[in-house]
Amino acid sequence: MGQGTIKEERHQKNINRFLVLIVVISVAIRGFLAWALELGNDEVYYWTYALYPGLSHFDHPPMVGFMIQLFSLDLYFDSELFIRMSSVLLGGANTYLIFLIGKSVKGRLTGLFAAMLYNTSVYCFVIAGIFILPDTPQLFFWLAGLYFLIISLPAEEITKQAKNRILIAGLLIGLAMLSKYTSVFLWAGAGLYILIYNRKWLKTSQLYLSAILSLIIFTPVLFWNLENNFISFTFQSERVGFFGQGLRPDYFFTELLGQILYNNPVNFLIIIFALLALLKRKFKIEPGKLRLLMLTSLPLIFLFLFFALFRRTLPHWTGPAYLGLIVVAAAWLAEKAKSGTKKNYFPRAVQFATGTLLLALTLGFVHINTGVFSFPDNPDPKKLGENDITLDMYGWQQFADKFAQQIDDDVKSGNMPAGAPIISHRWFPAAHLDYYVAHPNGIGLLAIGDLERVHKYAWINRERGQIRLGSDAWFITSSRDYQAPTPLYGKYYSTIEKPQIIKIYKGSKHVENFFVYRMRDCYLVPVDVLMEYGIDGYNH
Numbered sequence: 001m002g003q004g005t006i007k008e009e010r011h012q013k014n015i016n017r018f019l020v021l022i023v024v025i026s027v028a029i030r031g032f033l034a035w036a037l038e039l040g041n042d043e044v045y046y047w048t049y050a051l052y053p054g055l056s057h058f059d060h061p062p063m064v065g066f067m068i069q070l071f072s073l074d075l076y077f078d079s080e081l082f083i084r085m086s087s088v089l090l091g092g093a094n095t096y097l098i099f100l101i102g103k104s105v106k107g108r109l110t111g112l113f114a115a116m117l118y119n120t121s122v123y124c125f126v127i128a129g130i131f132i133l134p135d136t137p138q139l140f141f142w143l144a145g146l147y148f149l150i151i152s153l154p155a156e157e158i159t160k161q162a163k164n165r166i167l168i169a170g171l172l173i174g175l176a177m178l179s180k181y182t183s184v185f186l187w188a189g190a191g192l193y194i195l196i197y198n199r200k201w202l203k204t205s206q207l208y209l210s211a212i213l214s215l216i217i218f219t220p221v222l223f224w225n226l227e228n229n230f231i232s233f234t235f236q237s238e239r240v241g242f243f244g245q246g247l248r249p250d251y252f253f254t255e256l257l258g259q260i261l262y263n264n265p266v267n268f269l270i271i272i273f274a275l276l277a278l279l280k281r282k283f284k285i286e287p288g289k290l291r292l293l294m295l296t297s298l299p300l301i302f303l304f305l306f307f308a309l310f311r312r313t314l315p316h317w318t319g320p321a322y323l324g325l326i327v328v329a330a331a332w333l334a335e336k337a338k339s340g341t342k343k344n345y346f347p348r349a350v351q352f353a354t355g356t357l358l359l360a361l362t363l364g365f366v367h368i369n370t371g372v373f374s375f376p377d378n379p380d381p382k383k384l385g386e387n388d389i390t391l392d393m394y395g396w397q398q399f400a401d402k403f404a405q406q407i408d409d410d411v412k413s414g415n416m417p418a419g420a421p422i423i424s425h426r427w428f429p430a431a432h433l434d435y436y437v438a439h440p441n442g443i444g445l446l447a448i449g450d451l452e453r454v455h456k457y458a459w460i461n462r463e464r465g466q467i468r469l470g471s472d473a474w475f476i477t478s479s480r481d482y483q484a485p486t487p488l489y490g491k492y493y494s495t496i497e498k499p500q501i502i503k504i505y506k507g508s509k510h511v512e513n514f515f516v517y518r519m520r521d522c523y524l525v526p527v528d529v530l531m532e533y534g535i536d537g538y539n540h
Contacts, residue, residue: 011343015112018345019099026119027092030130033361034084037368038393038436043132045431047083048456050075052463056224058232058456063137063179087136091129095119097143098323104150105289106331109338113350114330117270120353121326122360123262123319134180135319141176142183142320145169146296149190153198154288163206170210174217182300182317187214189296197291228535231451247309255308258315259301263322266353271325274332283335285328297324368394371506381501384479385512391480395504396436399514402502403437403476406516416518419443421467422474423519425488427455433476448489448526451533458530467492471522479513494521 039047049057049065050072056062071085072078081088098118102111118124128135152165169190176183194201201207225232260268277283278290285293300321304313337344367373368390375387385391410416421444422437424430430447438445444464447457454461467473475485475496485496499515530536 015108023092031088035081041428044435055220060134061178061221064134084132090140109334110331113333116350117326120357138179145172166210170213174214177218185300192295252308255313262315270329274329293324297321371509382482400436426453451529473519475517492524493519
């Protein structure tokens with residue numbers, strides 16, 4: 001065996017060791033944080049998707065709920081860790097998938113660096129890798145679908161194997177679409193690639209069968225919307241519509257800054273330098289694969305930057321689009337590593353990206369649990385903590401424990417009837433109160449308000465039943481987002497008593513107030529908001 005062969009084998013083994021190390025360490029860190037942190041606003045809302053599963057939901061397709069059901073054994077293990085378990089484990093799978101994509105594009109070292117960059121992305125590691133969001137299953141199926149597109153569409157000769165792979169891609173993209181609507185951009189990128197660069201595919205039946213397969217998988221969403229007057233598509237179109245809006249450069253720069261921060265500023269710079277190096281022809285990627293990576297990335301990014309000129313957008317909507325750019329950046333890093341005199345498996349740029357992410361995670365975790373950083377607080381007790389967004393993930397269990405004692409005292413003294421429901425004005429904080437307070441205590445929670453505010457709770461209300469005339473209820477609001485109950489529910493209840501204030505602490509630091517109101521004697525039952533949209537029945 002030659003010296004060169006031995007070196008190459010050692011090189012491949014080193015890459016494999018690093019890859020395994022990345023997967024194990026990343027899963028361990030994300031698993032710890034998933035266990036240690038309370039659920040955020042969106043996460044606890046998606047818990048209701050598992051509690052009340054359906055073919056689809058008001059604001060998203062059903063896959064995130066299915067994932068929660070699958071990994072928590074249908075909520076048998078109903079804890080933060082198991083609700084987030086799919087994020088933790090699929091994050092490890094995604095690391096391997098992006099390694100495979102990088103390997104197919106420009107070798108195993110590119111795959112290794114792609115795996116590293118994936119795990120230094122705030123969006124990939126934290127938002128979709130710790131928190132449970134629709135992005136969790138979307139990233140998994142997006143990466144798997146992209147992999148099969150990469151190893152099939154650029155083929156000069158369309159073999160039977162390539163045709164089979166495009167069918168698998170259609171299956172995976174369909175599952176990605178069942179996770180989040182923006183996954184259709186994978187098909188958009190693939191379609192553009194075929195039309196511009198490889199029209200041979202237009203003559204194959206497998207391409208059309210693949211698209212049909214994606215559509216068939218997506219049919220539960222279509223069926224649910226058919227039963228619910230296409231309310232989900234109406235809601236989503238309003239979120240990205242822009243006609244009639246003035247030009248808003250502040251929204252644009254907020255979106256751009258958000259994309260930079262979500263992808264890790266260091267990663268963003270690496271991507272920019274890689275793209276510039278490509279333009280200057282300082283390194284090469286096989287043209288077909290490069291074009292496909294660009295077409296599945298740039299259109300989605302530029303489209304939402306365009307939308308951001310006119311209305312508010314959220315940076316994570318473009319998150320999957322950066323996956324292709326991560327692979328391009330990894331290919332550039334691999335090219336630079338090969339030009340050195342010594343094999344470098346952990347480039348300086350990736351070290352900076354890793355350090356940036358770990359620093360942010362450490363500071364965030366410490367502050368969430370200790371309140372070490374100070375925010376300008378309003379002296380008004382109804383606004384305490386309003387500037388500290390980390391309180392979305394802290395204090396709920398503390399409040400639940402204190403409020404459970406209040407329920408017990410009130411029921412024993414006859415001050416409130418047993419089983420009195422909690423009323424909330426919006427999907428958040430309704431879902432937090434539902435998960436941490438109502439559900440463990442076996443009492444109902446109803447969200448009463450406009451559909452734009454209560455979202456899926458409009459359907460959940462139907463499952464749980466209406467408020468009864470003459471009944472009492474609790475209303476709970478916090479100083480993070482204080483809402484006076486009388487303007488909201490004074491028309492339904494004869495009396496709303498002064499609140500009891502429950503204080504939330506981080507150590508000895510008073511960080512938030514919860515206001516607990518007793519609402520007495522319901523004399524008018526709130527209308528079913530879904531009836532205003534012509535939605536009958538119980539299609540949650």
